[in-house]
Amino acid sequence: MESFFSRFKNSLVLVALLLIQTIGLAVQVRRPVVPPLGSGPATTSSLGAPETxxxxxxxxxxxxxxxxxxxxxxxxxxxxxxxxxxxxxxRGARRQNLDLRHQLDALRLQQAAIAEDALEGLRLQSLLAFxxxxxxxxxxxxxxxxxxxxxxxxxxxxxxxxxxxxxxxxxxxxxxxxxxxxxxxxxxxxxxxxxxxxxxxxxxxxxxxxxxxxxxxxxxxxxxxxxxxxxxxxxxxxxxxxxxxxxxxxxxxxxxxxxxxxxxxxxxxxxxxxxxxxxxxxxxxxxxxxxxxxxxxxxxPPASLHALARGAAATAEARAAAQKAAADRAAALEASKEEAARSAAEVVADRLPGLHDPDESVEDREARVKAAADAAAHPKTAGGTVPHPLPTVHADRYSPGTTPPASTLTPGASHTIETAPATNEEAPQARRTPSPAPRSTSPNSDATPPQL
Amino acid sequence: MLTPGYTTRRELEEHSFSPVATLLVPLVAILLQVLLTKTFPQLFLLDLPLLVTVFFAVSRRSPIAGAVTGMIIGLLEDLVSGQPLGINSLSKTLIGYIAASIGLQIDVEAITTRVVMIFLFSMMNSLFLYLIVRRLLGLETHQLLWRHELLRAAVNTAVAIPLFFALDRSKRRQ
The missing domain is CATH 2.40.10.340 (Rod shape-determining protein MreC, domain 1)
Structure with a gap:
């Protein structure tokens, strides 16, 4: 017996060591036991089993x-x-500081944007007892x-x-x-x-x-x-x-x-x-x-609620400022449209020789154009009655009433219309604006449509 | 003048270590393992406690001493890693026993022998751990990734050669 132990001493010691460790391992990884209530979290091994x-x-x-x-x-x-x-x-700390400041500003804006939603969520949660x-x-x-x-x-x-x-x-x-x-x-x-x-x-x-x-x-x-x-x-x-x-x-x-x-x-x-x-x-x-x-x-926590409230206030301020800016922009746009319309009316008035009074002062003309624009924008009658045309200052062949009635005209006969001579002020405008072609004296001239 | 009369290979090449080295080297190996893997996560491949176990086992050339050394180092590893006590200690007990037994048969001082030995012991350790975790603990999710284990063995071998030369200085011939 003694020779057996001395001969297999190494192997026996190895087996004993392995056996002890295996038993110890088995004890540690046995099924986890639920700790009694109120005892707090039990210390467990990485496998979840409670440790001795x-x-x-x-x-x-x-x-x-x-x-x-x-x-x-x-x-x-x-x-x-x-x-x-x-x-x-x-190196680069200043640049990084600047970047972080920009990032902080952006985050503040983001926080302000979501603060109202967060507060609303909190209110809803309290309503639902969540x-x-x-x-x-x-x-x-x-x-x-x-x-x-x-x-x-x-x-x-x-x-x-x-x-x-x-x-x-x-x-x-x-x-x-x-x-x-x-x-x-x-x-x-x-x-x-x-x-x-x-x-x-x-x-x-x-x-x-x-x-x-x-x-x-x-x-x-x-x-x-x-x-x-x-x-x-x-x-x-x-x-x-x-x-x-x-x-x-x-x-x-x-x-x-x-x-x-x-x-x-x-x-x-x-x-x-x-x-x-x-x-x-x-x-x-x-x-x-x-x-x-x-x-x-x-x-x-109170600090978070305070931050949310500040964010919501900032959001309201930003929203009011944005609305005011939008209103200002709309007013400016309206004004510019009116200005553009008035300018266009003036240009047209300048280009139409018959509608321009050389003796009229600038103030009178502006007042007249404004009155015409107001009348066009706010017609007094609901049906939109066509207003009477302003009286012609210098009649020409296009002026209403200057054309002889058709009953007085003879087919094939020549017919001339006297036109008013151009004044000195109208001459440059006449050069800028193509003047209407003189009426042809040919028999078929009445059928020719005007070239615009 | 008396000269020692060696009769066996074991008597010829058996070494011992001072108590300080015996205590400190495993502790320092575990401490380094803990610290290095924090700074360099890739060094999880390295297993310094395994290398120390193999070194002590082949130097002492006593299977019982090798097994006990492996068991203690493995237990320390288990204590630090939070795993159940026995996973690493079982594996390293076997490694220590086998390493000491091999040290009795062949010359383990040559570099080539050390390279082959460390590579094989590293693979063997991975296999033992796989069997323990998968079979004894029943963790079916644990897998043995052969490519990963081959890489681990190569890294351990590369580190073991200079480490063994450094640790050779702490040997005392009996």
Missing amino acids: PDVTVARSWIVAVLSPAERAVHGTSTFLRSTWFNYLDL QQHYVSGTVAAQVIGTSGTDLSRVLYLDKGSADGLKPDMAVITPDGIVGKIREVFPQTAPHVAQLLLINDQTSGAGVLLEKTRVRAVLRGTTAGYLQISNLTPDDRIKPGEQVLTSGGDGIFPRGLPVGMIEAVAPDPDHQPYTAIRIRSAANLTRLEEVLIITGTENSL
């Missing part, structure tokens, strides 16, 4: 050993980078380390239980959601928290497709991308559609950006479902700073 206190203590100790070094390295690199970027490498959760408190944290392996997508943050962080708190960036707090270490490392990224294969979130309003469950994959795999084929779901949080998971508030649909394809492993691949809105591989949502409330 010994494992939790062991994890907190290794975090306590490694986190000071991680913080030191992170602090040193942050110091070096801030020294470089804040003091040495300031329970909306708004982010009321956040804690900013920096990433100081990773899990070191691509089997689990876990990050370590430089804020922990001492900063008010608890497991299952949502973690976001301005671009979109990032993940949730998985573990804090109040005893050994109160300023360190473990963040489970949304693209971990054991992670998930309730989401809503923005256009189609379809609800779904988002999950991470082993390759590190996000996927929806609980939807059957739907022609309305297309790449490019935005994905938002639905708020149904109880972790992420509703309406936060998650990402954009990148590809829709049949899921070969789970027919008839589709595999909808999502491109994350936040850059999950290059996270530096994140926000942990520490509190939500059912109404908007």
Whole structure:
């Protein structure tokens, strides 16, 4: 017996080690137990199973050993980078400042534009007793380390239980959601928290497709991308559609950006479902700073309401100014039309020699033209009676009454009409305006239509 | 003057390490792994704890020591990564045992041997992890991407050669 153990000592030790670890692994990944009500979130492994206190203590100790070094390295690199970027490498800062100011102005305009809609939405929500959760408190944290392996997508943050962080708190960036707090270490490392990224294969979130309003469950994959795999084929779901949080998971508030649909394809492993691949809105591989949502409330925070009210007031002011400007523009347009019409009337009056009185003063002529325009614009009779023509100042062959009646004319006989000689003032205008052709004396001249 | 009388290859090339090196090298490897992957996400391909496990195992040439070393380093990795304890430790226990057993049979000091050895151990580690996650834990979504694993093995091999030369300085001949 002794020779057997000495001969197979190595193999026996190996088998014993493997057996112990396998049993330990089996104990850890057993079916998750629902914690009793009111006990708070239980500490779980990345597979979702509750951990024994010994494992939790062991994890907190290794975090306590490694986190000071991680913080030191992170602090040193942050110091070096801030020294470089804040003091040495300031090229283009002025230009960037200007661009940001322009961007801020544009965003203010956008905010003013949507403020009224937002207030209206709030009023409607209150009418419907709709329970909306708004982010009321956040804690900013920096990433100081990773899990070191691509089997689990876990990050370590430089804020922990001492900063008010608890497991299952949502973690976001301005671009979109990032993940949730998985573990804090109040005893050994109160300023360190473990963040489970949304693209971990054991992670998930309730989401809503923005256009189609379809609800779904988002999950991470082993390759590190996000996927929806609980939807059957739907022609309305297309790449490019935005994905938002639905708020149904109880972790992420509703309406936060998650990402954009990148590809829709049949899921070969789970027919008839589709595999909808999502491109994350936040850059999950290059996270530096994140926000942990520490509190939500059912109404908007006072600061946000104040901002909305200011935006709405700005919108009203802008709208009134725009209306005034439009009215001014319309009045100016009307005036210019009147001016143009008057000018045209004057030009026509100047070009028609019979309608122009050389002895008439400029004031009288303007008054007469204006009176004619008013009479044309506002006829006194409803039926639109044709007004009597103004008396002719210098009669010519075109003046009414100068043409002899047809009964006095003899067919084939010559007939001349005396015309008034042109005055000195009318001569230049006559040169500018083609004068009517003299009536022909031929027998057929009456049948010739005038050439305009 | 007395000279040591070596009778076997194991006695001839068995090395030991100072307690400081034994404790610090795995910790520094894990710390570097955590920090490097934060700054350079592509370095998730690199597995420094695996390289340290193989180095200690082939240098000590004791299968039990190799298995225990692999188990401890794997457990530390599991503790940091938030995974259930046992995933990496099971894999590295096997790797440490096999590496030490191979170290008894062949010359592992030559560069060519090291290149082939590290490449194969890296592929073997990926296979063990796949079997553990897929079979023991029942995660059906876990997949083994062969091209990815080949790239990982190549990166590990490229890093292991200079790393092993640096770690050779911490050896003490018994």
